[in-house]
Amino acid sequence: MKRFAILAVLVAVAAAGAVFGQAPQGGRQGGPPPAMLTIEQVKPGLYAILNPGANTLAVRVTSEGVLIVDDMFERNYEDIIRLVKTVTDQPVKYVVSTHHHGDHTGGNAKMLQHATIVGHKNARAAMVKGNQPGPPPVTYANEAAIHLGGAEVQLHHVGRGHTNGDTIVYFPDLRVMATGDLFVVLPRVPAIDYTNGGTSLEWLTTIDNIMKFDFDVVVPGHGPVSKKEDLARFKQRFMTVQSRTRELIRKGVPKDQYLKQLKVDDLGWELVPGPFVNNAAGPFYDEMSRN
Secondary structure, three states: OOOOEEEEEEEOOOOHHHOOOOOOOOOOOOOOOOEEEEEEEEEOOEEEEEOOOOOEEEEEEEOOEEEEEOOOOHHHHHHHHHHHHOOOOOOEEEEEEOOOOHHHHOOHHHHOOOOEEEEEHHHHHHHHHOOOOOOOOEEEOOEEEEEEOOEEEEEEOOOOOOOOOOOEEEEOOOOEEEEEEEEEOOOEOOOOOHHHOOOHHHHHHHHHHHHOOOOOEEEEEEOOOEEHHHHHHHHHHHHHHHHHHHHHHHOOOOOOOHHHHOOOHHHOOEOOOOHHHHHHHHHHHHHHHHO
């Protein structure tokens, strides 16, 4: 698929603990040195803003305004707006929050000055509970649609996975799916936010539900724009990690030792300090022990 880099500006990347899924609830700043934020055309009328090693968001341009999917951290707001202006004069009218984590909702408070923010009811509840700024004022339970400039943008909650409030955003006319952190392309093992209803087991069924849609391109929550088959491979890797963990449990490897024996390097993933290793490894072991 041909992509076109439009503009690059310097911004700080997401905090190291937030790079792969579970951001600090308040969306704190910090982290590695600045990286290049870029905007690329995915298909006519649809772009992706990429923050290398950090977040990816979708930008749908129409004749009546712009809809974006997620808005990174608060510090990224000005640069996101600047990049949108390189491809259209239309204002941002809608923001869809795919889930509540601060590296995906940090710009909400500023976006609310001129845009309507929509998210799943559980994502809003988690933001309110965590005292995060900019919870979506408009929520839905199972599915919703936004019609703007002749384009239809569908919002679906097709099951639990990364959290219990994940939204997938489907652009039917372009056959493109934006998944939030239900699909990510980074080397760390995917993070499961068990505190907020996440589950690795149901995540697999949720991916199956996503695959039922007619799309060929995927905009992940983190990483480069991908294809439908990449999402299928992501599921297979996840299943492999589950199977290998169950095998270690059957062999009697205790919870505090299993990560030392869990092989993931052949999957292109890493077991390094981060959201999975720091927060989800123990609950993941428990989940595999029960199933």
